Amino acid sequence: MVSHAGGAVPGMSPLRRSLGRRSFLRSLGGAALIPAVGLPLAGCGGDSGSGGGSGGGGGGKPSGSLTFVYYGDANQQKSYEALFTKFRSEHPEITLKAQGIAAKSWADFANTVSTRLAGGQPLDVVQIATEGQRIFASKGLLEPLDPYIAKDQAMVDAYYKDTSPEIQGWLKQYASPDGKTYYIPGGYNTMALYVSDKIFSAAGVTPPTDTWSWDEFRAAGEAIKSKTGAFLTSVGSGYFTDVMPWLTNNGASTFNEDWTQITFNSPAAVEALTFARSLVVDGFAPKPGGTFDAPTALSQGKIASFGGGRWPTLDLVRLKAVDGVELVKWPMKAKAGSPVGWDAWPILKGSKNKDAAWTLISYLMSQEFGEQTVVGGGAVPARISVATGPSFLQNAPKNTQLLYELLKVATPIPAPNRGAEIQAVIEDAWLQGISGTKDPQTALNDATTKLQSLLT
Amino acid sequence: MSTVAPARVLEETTHRARRHRAGGRSAPLAGWLFVSPAVLLFCVFILGPFIAAMALSLFSYDLLTPAQFVGLKNFRTLLTDTTLVRALGNTFVFAFASVVTHLVGGLLLAVLVNRGLNRVLSYFVRVAVFFPFLISWAAVALLWKYVLDPSFGIVSYYLGKIGITAPGWFTDPAWALPSIIGVDFWHTIGYTFLIMLAGLQTVPAEMTEAARVDGASRLQSFVFVTLPLMTPTLFFASVITFIGAFQIFDPVQIITAGGPDNSTVTAVMYLYQTGFQAFQIGYASTIALVVFAVIMLVTILQFWGSRKWVHNA
Numbered sequence: 061m062v063s064h065a066g067g068a069v070p071g072m073s074p075l076r077r078s079l080g081r082r083s084f085l086r087s088l089g090g091a092a093l094i095p096a097v098g099l100p101l102a103g104c105g106g107d108s109g110s111g112g113g114s115g116g117g118g119g120g121k122p123s124g125s126l127t128f129v130y131y132g133d134a135n136q137q138k139s140y141e142a143l144f145t146k147f148r149s150e151h152p153e154i155t156l157k158a159q160g161i162a163a164k165s166w167a168d169f170a171n172t173v174s175t176r177l178a179g180g181q182p183l184d185v186v187q188i189a190t191e192g193q194r195i196f197a198s199k200g201l202l203e204p205l206d207p208y209i210a211k212d213q214a215m216v217d218a219y220y221k222d223t224s225p226e227i228q229g230w231l232k233q234y235a236s237p238d239g240k241t242y243y244i245p246g247g248y249n250t251m252a253l254y255v256s257d258k259i260f261s262a263a264g265v266t267p268p269t270d271t272w273s274w275d276e277f278r279a280a281g282e283a284i285k286s287k288t289g290a291f292l293t294s295v296g297s298g299y300f301t302d303v304m305p306w307l308t309n310n311g312a313s314t315f316n317e318d319w320t321q322i323t324f325n326s327p328a329a330v331e332a333l334t335f336a337r338s339l340v341v342d343g344f345a346p347k348p349g350g351t352f353d354a355p356t357a358l359s360q361g362k363i364a365s366f367g368g369g370r371w372p373t374l375d376l377v378r379l380k381a382v383d384g385v386e387l388v389k390w391p392m393k394a395k396a397g398s399p400v401g402w403d404a405w406p407i408l409k410g411s412k413n414k415d416a417a418w419t420l421i422s423y424l425m426s427q428e429f430g431e432q433t434v435v436g437g438g439a440v441p442a443r444i445s446v447a448t449g450p451s452f453l454q455n456a457p458k459n460t461q462l463l464y465e466l467l468k469v470a471t472p473i474p475a476p477n478r479g480a481e482i483q484a485v486i487e488d489a490w491l492q493g494i495s496g497t498k499d500p501q502t503a504l505n506d507a508t509t510k511l512q513s514l515l516t
Numbered sequence: 517m518s519t520v521a522p523a524r525v526l527e528e529t530t531h532r533a534r535r536h537r538a539g540g541r542s543a544p545l546a547g548w549l550f551v552s553p554a555v556l557l558f559c560v561f562i563l564g565p566f567i568a569a570m571a572l573s574l575f576s577y578d579l580l581t582p583a584q585f586v587g588l589k590n591f592r593t594l595l596t597d598t599t600l601v602r603a604l605g606n607t608f609v610f611a612f613a614s615v616v617t618h619l620v621g622g623l624l625l626a627v628l629v630n631r632g633l634n635r636v637l638s639y640f641v642r643v644a645v646f647f648p649f650l651i652s653w654a655a656v657a658l659l660w661k662y663v664l665d666p667s668f669g670i671v672s673y674y675l676g677k678i679g680i681t682a683p684g685w686f687t688d689p690a691w692a693l694p695s696i697i698g699v700d701f702w703h704t705i706g707y708t709f710l711i712m713l714a715g716l717q718t719v720p721a722e723m724t725e726a727a728r729v730d731g732a733s734r735l736q737s738f739v740f741v742t743l744p745l746m747t748p749t750l751f752f753a754s755v756i757t758f759i760g761a762f763q764i765f766d767p768v769q770i771i772t773a774g775g776p777d778n779s780t781v782t783a784v785m786y787l788y789q790t791g792f793q794a795f796q797i798g799y800a801s802t803i804a805l806v807v808f809a810v811i812m813l814v815t816i817l818q819f820w821g822s823r824k825w826v827h828n829a
Contacts, residue, residue: 171792178579199580291667349687350665351658357668480793488775495687497776506777 122415123153129176130187131169131403132160132438135374139436146432147423154416165299166191166401167480177201177410184411185420187246190401191475191483193235197242198477203407204240208418216244219425222443224248224464227402230472234319235404243404244421247439249369250398250466251305252387253293254355254376254457259364263287267388274335277391281344284364291363292344294354295336297491299483300399300473301367305390306332308397308471314486314511315474322511324486325504328394333493333500335393340494348495355379370463371438373456386458389466400470403439440464478514485510566808572801579795590802600803602778603786604810606693607762610782613697614761615754621701622708622753623746627738629709630716642713646706653703653766660699661686661771686772689779696767696780703767704760708753715749716742747826755818762811783807 132140137160144158163169170192177183188196196202209216220228227245235243255267263284268276281292296302299314307313312328315321323329339345346352346363354366359381366372367390376382389396405424407417423429430443434452440463441447447464476482489507492498498506573590577583594600625645629638648656664685666672672682685695719742727737765784768774774781774789781789784807791800 171795174579174795175792201580346665346667347684347687348666349684350667350669351661352665352668362668478794481789484773484775484789484793488773488777491687492776495684495776497684497688 121151121153122413122419124413124416125155125157126184126413126416126420127157127159127182128185128187128420129159129161129173129183131163131166131189133162134160136160136436136438137162142436143429143432146428147420150423151416151419154419156420165480165483166403167475167483170195171480177408182410182412183408184413184417185405185407187403187405188243189403190230190234190473191479193231193243193404194237194475195477195479196406197235198237201409202242203409203411203414204242205244205407205418205421206241208407208414208421209241212418212422215422215425219244219443222427222445224442224444224467226467226470227400227442230400230402231404234472234475242406244406244425246403246405246424246442247370247433247437248400248402248442248467249300249371249439250400250463250470251301251367251369251390252398252462252466253365253390254358254368254372255365255386255388256358256361256363257384257386259284259288259290259361263364267386271389271396272391274391274393278339278342278344280364281339281342285343288361288364290361291346291357293339293365293367294352294357294363295339295345295494296348297487297494299486300401302336303486303490304399304471304473305367305397306336308399309390309392309395310335311394311397313471313474314482315476319474319476320515322508322515324489324511325501325508330500330504331393333490333504336490337494337496337500341496348491355381358385369438370440370460373460374436374438376457377455382455382457387460387462389462396469398466398470399473400467401473402442476515481514482511485514569801569804572798573805575798577797579797583798586798590799593799594802594806599778599781600783600786600806603781603783604806606779606781607764607783609693610697610700610764611758611761613694614700614764615757617697617701618705618708618757619750619753621705622712623750625705625709626712626716630713642710645709648703649706651703654770656699656703657767657770660702664695687776689777692772692776692780696764696771699767699771700761700764708757711749711753712746715746718749719745744827748828751818751822751826755815758814758818759811762807762814783810 130140140158140160144156148154148156161169161172163172166189170188173183173186173188173192186196223245227248231243231245257267260267260280263280264287265280265283277292284290284292303314307329310328310332312323312326312332314324314329316323340347353375354363354368355372355375356379357363358366359376359379365388373382376385390398405421407414407421411417425442427443427445430441430446431451433439433441434446441452444464446452448461453460485507489498489503493500493503572583574585574587575583576586576589625641629641629645633641651659663669664671664682666682666684666687669682671685675682683691686692723745724737724741727741728734732740763784764782765788768780768782768785769788772780774785783803787800787803787807790796790803
């Protein structure tokens with residue numbers, strides 16, 4: 061449900077592979093066998109490799125087999141495969157195995173990758189989002205990229221020049237525990253509101269051109285409800301898609317800036333949850349707890365807006381419902397904001413083909429690749445020139461460049477080491493708050509107690 | 517010729533029997549070869565992981581860094597783990613409800629189909645009841661999330677038509693577990709139903725006819741003749757339903773992820789969360805051993821109790 065750089069539709073869980081009872085226990089047993097028989101972890105300092113070595117040296121063209129793991133459902137896997145056709149034709153000496161994982165969230169994706177590494181699978185390059193970047197770097201699973209960058213300095217400089225300085229800074233701050241470079245930044249997502257101009261105009265409400273307040277948002281909801289019968293928006297409990305947008309637009313967050321202190325029960329956070337709950341109570345948002353397809357509901361006139369990054373655009377295109385939809389800023393109280401999450405590409409320390417891995421990453425950095433991701437990618441392309449270019453903005457809702465502009469006010473989604481557990485606690489508390497089974501203050505206080513034990 | 521052939525057959529048979537007694541090895545070897553695939557699978561997928569889980573329960577292991585021996589620390593942690601207590605409590609509630617509803621529901625449906633319906637309708641009902649069991653849990657879970665959506669779901673819609681406000685099926689801690697029990701019943705009742713139907717069809721018709729001739733009513737015939745003869749089937753169904761229910765994972769993971777407020781977290785789900793979200797593989801292995809012990813204990817109790825109520829023909 062929560063996805064910021066690859067993208068599922070909010071409120072519509074991507075189908076995950078069903079884990080049967082027996083197969084689950086068997087896989088547990090299989091994983092359990094690994095340390096019992098004393099096998100070394102594939103990801104922990106494996107052989108530097110004969111197929112190209114490390115350090116960005118070596119003459120000649122790198123060759124051999126390469127495994128790239130990325131986040132994506134079946135549709136995105138199809139798009140990715142198309143993207144790699146060009147790479148394969150340009151580098152026939154490299155056998156690229158690109159594997160998509162349709163995880164529930166980026167935190168689950170990171171867990172899946174960890175499990176595969178522990179299972180001895182030889183992964184070379186992995187698309188890792190904010191939620192997993194710190195833990196992968198701090199566990200010593202990644203190869204420093206500085207020698208490779210030095211080798212191709214001009215190419216990397218050109219790429220950095222065309223990518224967000226904010227994300228480069230955040231990568232250093234959160235994913236470089238020892239000062240070395242482990243990641244090359246990829247696509248990202250911020251959170252805006254997808255608004256149906258048709259429903260808004262039917263209610264006599266003009267969508268905002270810049271910021272709008274919670275009160276103005278509520279007033280729009282009243283007009284829309286009374287004149288069209290549609291819901292104003294959807295209110296869910298996804299960490300990235302629901303919790304963080306309300307928090308960041310009230311100057312709050314789940315953790316402090318360096319993710320060492322919990323701020324999830326701050327007065328501003330409680331106020332944000334209280335407001336989100338009021339949207340449900342007053343009938344401006346559907347009751348939480350079920351599943352519906354927000355882009356479809358918007359195209360059918362049942363809902364006037366929903367939150368999202370780039371990924372809902374893919375659904376709107378599929379529904380042929382892009383026209384009459386525009387992106388506006390999330391309504392704000394204390395200050396305008398947005399969460400941001402980005403994916404990045406490291407080379408695994410256990411890779412036996414690091415030079416070929418760097419060749420792949422170089423391709424991922426290319427303008428050509430960036431242009432191609434526009435078609436089926438669920439994230440904003442890393443290159444500014446692409447994210448603000450016509451190929452990205454055409455056949456998309458009006459004002460799509462807002463997703464890039466929001467980087468200026470964005471807050472990286474806090475992702476301490478035990479990210480998946482932390483996310484589960486936060487989402488459960490938010491769900492209880494918006495569904496009214498706990499009052500907002502109690503829900504966030506209880507969550508804070510649980511989070512405290514996960515930070516230590 | 518007609519006299520020679522039987523003699524030759526007898527001679528060859530005798531020769532094979534002698535060879536078998538003299539060699540004595542080919543037959544056992546063949547037997548082992550026949551069972552070896554099953555033995556191999558058992559060792560790789562059941563016995564091996566079980567032994568590994570026992571070994572891992574003595575380690576602290578996060579999948580990413582080498583395991584560290586911690587002795588019985590994981591077992592001591594069990595004693596103070598309130599979430600595990602909650603998970604086991606939920607699992608027992610789920611398993612008990614599952615056994616009761618499946619046995620009663622499956623038996624009633626089987627009786628209805630076995631006696632009360634004509635042949636064509638009977639086939640239709642059999643297929644209709646069993647069909648959900650063929651659908652994957654992922655699809656079933658998503659389907660019910662749509663059906664029970666509080667705002668757009670069909671159930672909420674019709675409840676609203678008769679003036680009832682639908683509860684938060686999966687968001688209210690009081691309703692979440694019963695809702696999962698209901699979804700599980702819909703999905704798996706077909707399997708219990710088939711077992712019951714097969715059991716009913718093994719009850720000799722002459723027994724019930726004799727009871728009717730002796731003046732027993734339909735109900736008396738069912739209670740005093742059919743039901744006792746069905747007890748082996750009921751026992752079998754109760755054992756496998758409990759074992760299956762105690763390992764419930766898929767619907768909970770997909771629908772509620774254990775929430776709200778741990779009201780639907782189950783033992784296997786907690787095991788998964790501990791192992792593959794918290795990456796405490798050692799402690800997860802300890803929980804796996806607890807789950808194994810509980811299932812074994814309850815199954816032993818069921819077998820012990822069966823001596824008092826299961827009719828052995």
